[in-house]
Amino acid sequence: MSESIVRALKCRECGHEYEIQPTHVCEFCFGPLEVVYDYDKLDGKFTRELIESRPQNMWRYKELLPIDGEPKVGANNGFTPLIKADRLAKALGVKELYIKIDSVCYPTLSFKDRVVSVALSKAVEFGFKTVACASTGNLAGSVAANAAAAGLESYVFIPEDLEQGKVLGAAIFGTNIISIRGQYDDVNRLCSEVAGKYGWAFVNVNVRPFYAEGSKTLGYEVMEQLGWKAPKHVVVPMASGSLCTKIDKSIKEFIQLGLVEDNQTAMYGAQATGCSPITKSVKDDTDMIHPVKANTIAKSLAIGNPADGYYANKVMKESGGYAEDVSDEEIIDAMKLLAETEGIFAETAGGVTLGCAKKLIDSGKIPRDESIVLCITGNGLKTQEAVLNEVAKPRIINASLKEFDVLAAADGVK
Amino acid sequence: MKLRVYLNFDEKSVTSPVIWKLAKEFDVITNIRSASVKEGMGLLGLEIEGETSIVEASARWLEAQEGVHVEPIEQNVMEG
Numbered sequence: 001m002s003e004s005i006v007r008a009l010k011c012r013e014c015g016h017e018y019e020i021q022p023t024h025v026c027e028f029c030f031g032p033l034e035v036v037y038d039y040d041k042l043d044g045k046f047t048r049e050l051i052e053s054r055p056q057n058m059w060r061y062k063e064l065l066p067i068d069g070e071p072k073v074g075a076n077n078g079f080t081p082l083i084k085a086d087r088l089a090k091a092l093g094v095k096e097l098y099i100k101i102d103s104v105c106y107p108t109l110s111f112k113d114r115v116v117s118v119a120l121s122k123a124v125e126f127g128f129k130t131v132a133c134a135s136t137g138n139l140a141g142s143v144a145a146n147a148a149a150a151g152l153e154s155y156v157f158i159p160e161d162l163e164q165g166k167v168l169g170a171a172i173f174g175t176n177i178i179s180i181r182g183q184y185d186d187v188n189r190l191c192s193e194v195a196g197k198y199g200w201a202f203v204n205v206n207v208r209p210f211y212a213e214g215s216k217t218l219g220y221e222v223m224e225q226l227g228w229k230a231p232k233h234v235v236v237p238m239a240s241g242s243l244c245t246k247i248d249k250s251i252k253e254f255i256q257l258g259l260v261e262d263n264q265t266a267m268y269g270a271q272a273t274g275c276s277p278i279t280k281s282v283k284d285d286t287d288m289i290h291p292v293k294a295n296t297i298a299k300s301l302a303i304g305n306p307a308d309g310y311y312a313n314k315v316m317k318e319s320g321g322y323a324e325d326v327s328d329e330e331i332i333d334a335m336k337l338l339a340e341t342e343g344i345f346a347e348t349a350g351g352v353t354l355g356c357a358k359k360l361i362d363s364g365k366i367p368r369d370e371s372i373v374l375c376i377t378g379n380g381l382k383t384q385e386a387v388l389n390e391v392a393k394p395r396i397i398n399a400s401l402k403e404f405d406v407l408a409a410a411d412g413v414k
Numbered sequence: 415m416k417l418r419v420y421l422n423f424d425e426k427s428v429t430s431p432v433i434w435k436l437a438k439e440f441d442v443i444t445n446i447r448s449a450s451v452k453e454g455m456g457l458l459g460l461e462i463e464g465e466t467s468i469v470e471a472s473a474r475w476l477e478a479q480e481g482v483h484v485e486p487i488e489q490n491v492m493e494g
Contacts (some may be wrong), residue, residue, distance in 0.1 A: 030459035106468030192486030
């Protein structure tokens with residue numbers, strides 16, 4: 001077993017360092033904590049050959065994840081397909097387009113399985129027996145499923161008005177599911193109080209620094225699947241903004257370790273217009289994130305006061321990228337475009353990513369002749385309500401060849 | 415108890431001495447950990463310490479101030 005290269009938790013604001021422990025906020029300045037590593041310890045030991053020799057899951061990059069030894073939870077998660085999307089590329093008028101499809105991430109069909117498996121692995125290492133989260137969908141299902149598979153007790157907090165499909169998508173795993181009445185701010189505050197009071201591993205609260213690191217594996221996989229190359233342009237959906245910062249971190253780490261060459265990768269963030277505080281800050285050329293009240297069909301991205309917004313803004317500006325936003329109508333159009341050109345049914349967040357990518361391409365922010373990667377992070381089967389009335393209804397006939405012949409003739413079938 | 419919150423101030427409330435008023439109104443210890451004012455917006459990381467009922471009442475008072483938004487230190491605990 002290789003030696004861990006994890007050094008400490010470091011405050012992103014004041015730089016104060018802490019021993020590895022289940023905590024997320026700097027005691028000095030209340031800044032967020034991040035896992036930092038001693039990359040020098042990996043010098044010459046973490047090679048392409050070593051990674052390629054390992055099973056195809058997210059743990060093939062375990063040296064760059066904040067766990068001790070082998071994963072305790074979610075050992076088979078990750079390593080989703082990266083496809084070259086030629087038909088969509090043609091529709092968008094670009095030369096080289098790839099789609100990273102985390103809508104088929106194991107086991108709950110979203111990229112949250114990556115972050116949750118790191119959070120829960122770390123929770124087990126810390127000795128927690130109960131894990132928890134507050135979620136409007138993907139995170140709830142992922143915590144419930146991964147906890148069940150690991151034999152951990154789990155509590156999942158959801159808003160009262162959550163769609164039935166998402167409630168079922170968590171409840172099936174036997175979790176303790178708590179539905180909370182109230183306005184978003186009240187629900188959010190209660191969950192913060194619960195996280196502070198009970199001695200649980202709350203995945204995006206006290207184990208958040210570890211949880212967030214799981215997102216890096218999406219970036220590692222993209223670079224490996226591109227033949228050990230960093231893409232030129234990456235478009236990601238933004239809720240808290242964490243994914244944007246972590247993919248950027250993954251690319252910088254691979255460059256530092258000599259696994260890929262620096263390709264001057266530009267990061268682009270996508271939000272729904274009805275909840276676009278980070279995009280607005282980029283467009284306004286400021287680094288202040290003004291909180292908003294969310295109103296969009298892209299509920300998995302509806303975070304009005306994003307904790308990592310400032311850092312995502314910085315990443316986009318420093319990398320030469322940009323941010324964009326799309327209306328609910330544009331989200332649905334993009335979901336249909338993705339489905340009809342590439343056979344991928346993404347959730348609303350996927351529509352946001354593609355819709356924004358289209359705008360960024362059309363406006364010239366992303367050049368048409370360089371490699372582009374779109375990150376699709378969730379599955380459309382979970383947000384069916386968004387497109388229920390937007391797709392063709394089946395034509396009903398009797399079990400009669402004559403009736404079908406009429407229909408086929410009307411379609412011009414010979 | 416100790417309560418840790420972030421306060422967002424809008425352009426109007428940013429010049430109001432909210433923390434001074436809070437300390438006058440309630441028997442709590444206020445401890446500012448971070449603060450910035452930029453482009454018509456103020457951000458403050460604040461710890462409030464005291465009797466549980468008084469701390470809770472002071473948090474409700476803060477929420478009732480016009481142009482002041484109170485968030486848990488984690489900002490958004492709820493995720494997609």
